[in-house]
Amino acid sequence: MITVDAHETVCFYDRAHEKDKITIRFEVMEGGFKDIAVHISDPNDGILFQSDSETSGSYTFSANQNGRHMLCFDNEKSSLTPKLLMFHFTVIKDLSYYNNPDKRSDDVIEQSILQENINTLSSQMMAIKHEQEYMHVRYIGHEKISQSVHFRIVAWSIFGPSLLLLMTILEIYYLKRFFEVRRVV
Secondary structure, eight states: OEEEOTTOEEEEEEEEOTTOEEEEEEEEEESTTSOEEEEEEOTTOOEEEEEEEESEEEEEEEOSSSEEEEEEEEOTTOSSOOEEEEEEEEEEOOHHHHHOTTTOSSOOOOOHHHHHHHHHHHHHHHHHHHHHHHHHHHHHHHHHHHHHHHHHHHHHHHHHHHHHHHHHHHHHHHHHHHSOOOOOO
């Protein structure tokens, strides 16, 4: 989770080889209208995706060239409010990477079918993990609201009867003084 202040742009980079699968997921959790500008570009600064106002998104694409891909969140339109944002930027290697031992830096020879199944399982587990993180952040936000409302209810349930009791005592005192007979001697 990151905070993007007003009039600020924050960029993140990750290296990918040609045909690698890049997945980007994000959601604005707090701040203003919960929208932010998103820019995704390739190593030659070619725009892969651009939007001026997004609240959440999930984008998956294959890298068309080797190099550093860029993801930027732009909060320039916001005048005062910072945005709290949760995001994941994931690069999954192409199967040709696992089949060609020259491209790898390890000595393990993977079977491509097994590796494909592992990649599928890994991406599904990551999706579950991201969903759980998102739900946890939402739970914390709702819990804070619930605690605030609970405190207000308790405070008013004590303040209301106390005020009623005070008014009753003041009225009794006033009425006693009003009907009190004073004699002049």
